[in-house]
Every structure is written in structure tokens, then in C-alpha cells.
Amino acid sequence: MGTAGLTIALAGNPNSGKTTIFNNITGARQHVGNYPGVTVERREGARNFQGQNLVIVDLPGTYSLTAYSLDEIVARNFIVEEKPDIIVNVLDAGNLERNLYLAVQLLELERPVALALNMVDTADKLGFKIDDKKLGQKLGVPIVRTVGNRNEGTDALLAAAVNAASVQQQPIRVDYGDDVEQKIALLTQELETVEDLKYPKRWLAVKLLENDSAVNENVAALQGGTKLLLSAEQARSALKTLCGDDAETVIADRRYRFVGEVFRDAVVKDDGAENFSDKVDKVLTNRVLGLPIFLVLMWLLFNFVFTVGAYPQEWIENGVGLLGKFVGSHMADGDLKSLIVDGIIGGVGGVITFLPNIVLLFLGISILEDSGYMARAAFVMDRVMRFAGLHGKSFIPMLMGFGCAVPAIMGTRTLENPRDRMVTIFVIPLMSCGARLPVYTLLISAFFAPDVAGTVLFSLYVLGIVLAVIVAFIIRGSMLKGDSEPFVMELPPYHMPALRSVLMHMWERAVLYLKKAGTIILAVSIIVWFLTSYPSEVDFTKDYEGLTAAADTAFTETVDQKVFAPLAAELLVAENAEEQSVLESLTAEVDDVYAEFEEQTAELEEGSAELTALTTSKDEKLKQLETDNEKLYPLVAAFMDEKDKIKEVSEQIAALDTQFEEESEELEEGSAEFLALETEKDAKLTELEAENQKLFPLAVQYHELQSEHDEQIAQLEQQQASEKIAGSYAGRLGKMIEPVIAPLGFDWKIGIALITGFAAKEVVVSTLGTIYSIGEADETSAALKATLLADPTFSPLVAYALMAFVLIYVPCLTAMAVIKRETNSWKWTGFVVVYTTALAWIVSFIIYHGGQALGF
């Protein structure tokens, strides 16, 4: 049975592997990355260990207990104010000396502490021989060796932590030297008189000497606090005079000296071997090669996303198409069918198609993050960022923005300088997040050749980075002037990305994407369907029903005249004029029976009772006519048979045409494969001609007339559907904003997609899917990209301008909410909305008109 819960806080330097250990202990799936600043908020999880209920708290990384940035303050406040039962200090064994600085500070708090000597495998490779027993003895606390990403040592660590809570520890006491110790003693003595102190007296005395602002505030609120602060100030001045440096620096220096001694006693470094990370870094962070390597890696990533993603994408696309057809053929015509097929399947289906690309993008990002390359990317970009008045550290949250802007914006909490933080928040929306990928993939696969697809995608991401740097430069030089902080960033050692972590990250993104498709995107698709389907009564500019009927009549007359008349002249010949007249009337009667039958059965399912009844009725009528006209009926029957044959051969010609069109769709005209297909088709036609020598010319003519008629009817239906959708609420709204976006080459349909894209960027795809599904007269419409390709509004240039617009314009609703929260200002949030949209318009305008001027 579990007992009362113990709270264990996981503290440590940034990127020491706290979150990995947290995930190992609790089974949680918090995001980890091989760069500092992934955790910016404390997170909690629970675990029952050996009958003990444990609450595990994962804290943001901090280098010391004198915190500067927002995330460090979160960690420090928890440790100092909320006093967890046990502190597990996760140490990066490869950077042990620096990590021990925080460890010593934690020990000074006189709370139960256990140390996790994490990433010992990396430390071994770096040539560190760590005597953990000796280290534990020196510090007076238990030490457990762990390898977080292989889940090694987790239970031993928990056991040591739980044990640490029940035994009295004898932690070390840092000797700050006589001069400082004297002052500490003085202040400690004064603190003896203060009641209800929340902190250990010695620790408080050291902090007062360090002039820690948070501690000063707390002490000021105590009875006699003012006197204490005065004594502290006097002690600091005395130390400054004695040591020639301010007390904070002196104390830090002595603490480092102590840490150095402990480190040297317990650790031996084999300096002989140049470690792997150093060797790789010589190339990857090279002054000249660093940036090109970064760009090449990105280019490879986006080519990979596009090329590999294309296969599963096609499978899903086919699946969605089949689902649409299946549902469409099993539902009666009406609003509900249109809502499900055009609205939901057309909209959400279009978005789900891009799931493989999303998963692959996050596979690439996870590998780059976990391997440690992301931190190098920030280092490499430092020079570029410096131009913008920022530094490489700002580039880390920006890189996180490739995944999603929300954690990226929160990740800016690691930036100490508030101005740097604000500017970074403002430019993060320009980094192309995963939600934009479906829009790019759709448009690129429709309008660009497969061999340049990856490069086009890469160019959009680079465009985002370039714009972010320019915007940051402008803002930093105008609205948020000020000096930039020097950039100090630790480069973590490279390590093989953990398969579990990478797969988990991919799985989470896939689930998140599908969840989004099933909630926000579904709801917006339904609303878009309503807006594009209503009002259902539209005043058309033409009488489409009348025009269709007239086209049908004209077709029948032309066919009778050009195809069937010559046949009749040959087959319907009676012996005399009287019989000829009867023969013609009989032919007309038989024709009427067939026409009536066709009309009545046009929409009946094969095998249905109604069809059987109508067939029987037709046969009876024909039988009656045959009985009444025994002599002449065989002539009419032969004529009708030949007519049927003509139609049949015509259908076969049409089928050969369709097959050829489908198979040669992606082939270049004149290519060997194209010519082979053409020859194959011609051979089949010749075969057909040989089988039907007499009727073939008439069948060809019938086929040509039928094709012309079909095209005419399709055009009328398309025009009617376009007029209907243009008269819908969405059409009217789109037409209202069209003048604003028309200079960018966009029409009202794109305008609607961009408006709805504010909810989530993927919605741009689903909205286009819904609008084009409804706008399509053909119920079995092709995939969205084929439909876009057929729309004269679109061209590769318009597609690129649209992708640039989607990249830059106002971030999604969730990102805006996070910007509001992190800047705590509606004014700055409004600024982001306005500047991103204006910039999107300007850049798309330049792309569209520049491209036109260059002849694209």
C-alpha cells in the first residue's frame, strides 16, 4: 500500500537530461532535445515506487540558484520556496565541473539531495574517469550512475532518492575562506534572533552577501529585516575593500575553487584522445563551411520529406478518394450527402493526405535535435543573427518554430534580455511550422516538377529565415533598440538519437495532427461547406436547364441525320411506298419504346424490381409491335441492332481514348513511352475497325458527336456550379475581399481559404478541398491537386506567391494566444497580426509581379 507522497524535484543544468529521466521515471512523454532550454515550465508526474507514492517534478534547467531568466526563476522558486522532500540533481557527467557548481548550491540548502551522474557513457567517450564513490564521499550525498536515453540506473536513482529522504545527510560545507566566513558568521549570528525563518541560516547569510534580490525582498519583510539588510550591505562593502572585488564575484570564485578541488579529486581526464564531438565540430561549426552545411542539411531534409512522403501520400489520397466514392454511391443525393462527401471527406480528407509528410518532417527534426546538431545550427547562425541585433541563442527557439510556433514562443523564456525575447517572439511566426507543410506539399506537387519539389520547399523555409533576420534587424534598430547580450552557449556532445525518443516524437505529432483534423479542421470544413452551399437558390444568369435540353435535342437530331439516316437508308427499305410509310412509322414507334425505357430506367439500379418490371413492359410492347407487323418488324429490329452496335463500338473507342489519356498523363509528348502507348492504341483501333468494318466509320462519327455533346453539357454544368458557388455566402464574402488580394494573383476562393486558415494553417487545404468539391460539377471529381491544376487562376507563380503568403501571414489562433500570454500585451499581439499580414502581402506582390516581369 502506498504511503503519503514524497515530492522529488529534478534539478540540474540545462541539457543535462532531466526530462529524459523524468520520462523514464513517470512514463510520461515530455519532449526532450539535445539542446538547452527545452523545458521552460515545471512539469509533474507520479510514480509508485516500492509502495511509496512519489510526485516527480521536472524543473527547467538552471546553472545556479541565482536565477536570471524566466525559466531559471521557475526552477529556483520551486526548490527554495516550495521545498520538495528530495532534490535529485541531474549532472551531465561530460560537463561535471560546471554541473557541480549548482550541486554545491543545492547542498547548501540543507535539503535531502541525491545526485544522478547522467550520460556517463558520453563522459567515458570524452575520456573522463569518474570515481563516483569518492565524489559521493566528498559531497556527503548518494550518487547513482545513469544513462537517461537508455533508461539505465533509473530505479537505483529512485531508491537512493527515497532513502535520502529518510536518513540524515551530512552534506559538505564550502569553505569560502576566512574573510568571507567571518562575514557569514556575523550575519548567521544576527539571523539567530529572527524567528520563523524559512531557509537555513548559513545559506541565507551567503545569499545576503551575494546581494540576491529575491532573498533581500524576503528578508526585508521580516521583523528586523531592515537591520539585517543594513548589516549585509556593510559586510559586502567590507569584503569589497578587503578582496578588491564585489562579494558576489568573490563568493562565486571561492565556490568554483571548491568545486574544482572536488572535481580534481574524483575525476581523471584522459587528454590524449580528441573526442568525437570535437572532431565533428571542426567541420560542422567551421567559419566557412558551417553555414553551407546547415543549408545543405536542411535541403536534404526537405527533399527527404517530399520524395519519401510522396508514396504513402498517394496511398492515403487513393484511400480518401475511394471512401468518397463509396459514401457517395451509397447515399441518396441531397444536402447530407454533399456535406459528408464534399464538406467532410473533401475537406478533412485533403488534410489527412499529408500525414506522412508531417511525420517525416518531425523524424528529421527529432534526429537533428537529439543528435545535438540544432545547438550547432544556432552557433553557426550566430553571425547572421548578430546582423539582426540578436544572437545565436535566439535561433534555438526559432529552430523549434519549424515544428510548432507555440513551444517555440515559450522557448524564448531562456533569453535573459527582454528585448531579445520580444524580438524573437515577433519573428518566430515567420519560421515555417509543420502546419504549413500540407499547404506547400499540395501546391508544390500540383505545380512543380518532382525533381525541383524539395528545392522549392527548402526555398520557402529559407525565405522564412531570411525574412525573420530582416524583420528582427528592423525592429531591433527601431522599436526595441538596445545592446545585445554576449552569446555564451554550451555545445552538447553529439550522440546517437534514441530510437524510442524519435519514434515517440513522430507518434505524438501524428496523433496531434489527426486530432487537429478531427476537431478544428473538421468543424471549419463543415462551416465552409455551409458557407459555400447556401443560399441554395441562386439567380442564374442563364437558363441552364433550357440550354441543356436544347443541347440534348440538337445532339439527337445531328446523330439521326449524320449517323443513323445513312444506316436507315440502307436497312429500312420496303417493297413499295405504302409499306415504306408503315416501316417508317414502325421505326418511330420502336424508337419511342426504347427512348421511353431509357428515360425511365436511367437512374435505376441493375437488378432492381422496378427495372425488371420496366424491361418486361418494354419487351411486351415490342412483342406486340412485332406481332402487328410480322413482315416489316425484322427490318426495324436489324436497324435497331446496328444502332446499338454503333453505340457499342463508339463506347469502345471512348474507352481506348480514356485509357490512353490516363496512361500518358505524366509522359512527355513525343517520348518513347508516349509513342509506344500511341502505337498500342492505334493497333487496338485498327483491330476494332477490322471487326466492325461496315459500322466503324459511323461509330467514329457517333463518338465524335457524343464527345462534343458531353463537353458542351459539362461546360454548362461547370458554369452553373461556378455561378452557384459564387452566389453562396462564401462566394459573396470572397468577392468582397478579392480586390485586396487580386494584385497577388489570388481569386476569391483563395481568399476564403486564407481567412479560414487563421484557425489553423492546415485549414487552407481543407477549405480549398471543400470549395473545389462543391464547385466541381462532376461528382467523381479528381484529387484536389488535379482540380487546382485545371483552375486557370493557378499557375506555378501564383502557387509560389500563395505559399509565401501562407508562410508569412498572421499566425494561427493558438500561436496568437501564446504571443498574448508571453508578451502580456494586446498591443504587441496586434502588432504581430498587422505586420505579418502586411509583410505577406508585400512579399507575395513582389513574387507575383517580379515573376511575371521575368516571364514566369
Add this chain to the structure above:
Amino acid sequence: METLVVAGIGLAAVAFIVYKGWQQVKGSGSCSCGNSDCCKAKTKAEDCDCSK
């Protein structure tokens, strides 16, 4: 009947979007730890208690 079903679906979609929008703007259900339970019955993100 069909009209009623279609209208019902439409109203549900609108209600969902309004609810989501309201949640985002007010910050409820979107605390930084990503756990919506922390923000139940809260109207501002600042009120979310991520330790729960």
C-alpha cells in the same frame, strides 16, 4: 429530417469553433504544460495551476 441533421451538424461545428476560440482567447485549457486539466473552470491562463 435530413435538413434537421444537416443543421444540427452545422450548429455543432459553429459551437465547437466558438468554444475553442473562447478557450484560446481566455487562456482556459491552454496552460503552458499542455494539460487541459490544470485549467478547468479557469478563465485566464495565469490562473492555471500546472502543479495539479
